[in-house]
Amino acid sequence: MRLVKSSWCFAALLIAHNGCSEALEEPDVEARKGHSGLVLDVGEDGTPGFMLTDIELRPGVTVDLFVNLYGELDAASASKSCQFAVHGGVFAAASWRPYAEALGEGACVLAADMPVRGNSGTPEGALFGELDLFDYVTALERVLDRLNARGIRPRTILGHSMGGTLVQMLQQRLVDDCTSLRERYGIRDAILVASDLPAEVPWLLGDSGDLSGLIEAFAVDEPGLGELFEIPVALWPAFYFTDRNDNVVPGALTPAQIEAGGFNALGEPLRAIHQLNGTGPFTARPSAAAGLFEKGTRLRAIAYEEDIYVQLGESETLYRHLTGDDSSRCFVPVLGPDTVHVLQFSAAERLVDAIAASDDCHD
Template sequence: MNIVELTQRCGFAALVALPAGCMDLPVDADVEARQGGGPGIDFDIGADGTPGFLLEDVQLRPGVTVDLFVNLYGSLDKASESKRCHFAVHGGVFAAASWRPYAKALGEDACVLVTDMPVRGNSGVPQGALFGDLDLFDYVTAIEEVLERLDARKIRPRTILGHSMGGTLVQMLQQRLVDAGSSLRKRFGIRDAILVASDLPAEVPWALGDSGDLSGLIQAFAVEEPAYGSLFEIPVALWPAFYFTNRDGDVVPGALTPAEIEAGGFNALGEPLRAIHQLNGTGPFTSRPSADAELFEKKGTRLRAIAYEEDIYVQLAESETLYRHLSGDPASRCFVPVLGPDTVHVLQFSNPQALVDAIADSEDCHY
């Protein structure tokens, strides 16, 4: 059973008619300013109590700026220790807090830096354009600018992770840098890129995306928000069907409830409809974003791809093809399939230890 059938079974048409709006999410009591920094680091504190860095007036395009918050999950006592940090990119309709369970599973020595994209978590609303006017290129610019500003503070993580849409953004950033004669390694010193349940570029066949079924699904969840423009919103009541369902259409053990999703701050109001169409090659876009073959081969950044057996969006074989396309490694030596009955698209929420173990087990891979 695919996601289109699932949502039809759950009656999404009726839910689309519900009034949509930006909810005031309850603050997770566990989210506090856990560890401070040494004398050389001054942390800001987000509205939910998370330490991090407030980066004001990040320019997304000429005349369009936004205040972005880089959340620190774990500890960072001095800038020189930042090489052990992971810089993580959240997926579509998620917030930075979606990486918090992963950071907790890493243990006491965790350092995970995650930027809230606009209109979610601790980040602000774009100035100079509606949120709904943004696209994936604006998000890539945001990530690039964030890494630049962190570098100016001598905070230089060596690993970048991208989950779902975040995986596409990592690919797009590497593509932009390579096209300019640089790379993630040359520009930012990033030695490892880890794609987690990543969406696929135009060059990799994708059964769900290429079926044409996504166009109607996306439009079914398209809404007009007066303050934000045209958005793609998934009601939190449908999150179990969208994200915690296996390939047989059953909600898996350990799935989070809608209340737990909200309490954790994992969800966002939505994404710009334009960006979701761009991601999937639907609407005004005739194809998904492109990523060159061997984009990470001999560019100084080792690529790993983590994929989940029960992911209803991207099949294991498709993720392996993605890895081979980007790495040029025909032996799939740094492709990591995670198997088991609970290995759904958002395993990092429900069983983050499994993701921690998958990354740790692949630490010595090479190609």
């Protein structure tokens, strides 16, 4: 049976590889034909991008998702220089805008809003609170498929916080289907930023059992949406801009600045937050196999010194687990008194510099 399975996987990989090769060439062919212009939608907040309607999260459950364009993209053939960014839990896609602006002129960051935030809609066929991380992974998969159908194929994917877990889960799903981010979408680089940790990596905070009470303390039953985990924006400085000595760091954004930037979401499905942390009905966090990024898509892990959620050593263990690289060549610690979990919200140039300085780490 193992031989049959291996043969099937090898055949599937060949098919996927051939499909990716054709899709990678298609945008340039279209450009040569003179059809390189893109028609962009405009979100409710005025951001250009792509409204992808009726994204199926599971049978009978759909949602309209908006992919925000921060920066410039005038032709599908230019999308290979874009970065596809996945926001974290209780954040919105706009949380990547400061990073895109720090990249400078000519940058292109595509960031999809998950449901019930930013420019995206509310699920049809299920309450928002009934969704879980598997639904979010499906959303990312469908979004990348839809972009691919338009000839838009970013070569870099970034995931911040919970978004890092979603990137790992997506790669795991694809590998289980005998393909990968590289084979299916042409994604060459993955960058995890202050990523949450999978079940296989020890996590002091998560494994302590202390999170269960905290999560339940911020559980809210929202009419028409279901049970959500919500952090009032007034508490964001304490939750996200606090260092390891419990001090709010210099340069921390105020609640008014957070709301004005559109960085925050109403909340997340309580079920999804429990799943992320291995609490509530979940006995373990999502799984990511050893060596998940050993071949194909190159991985970097960015970690912040003053992050109160994930320690530097834990992020380094994550990097080694996912890549098999015991030398930690592409583990990138960002040091300093302001390097909290959401550093790129308030000092995005620090993240830009860390990524640029590690561009050759795989050589």
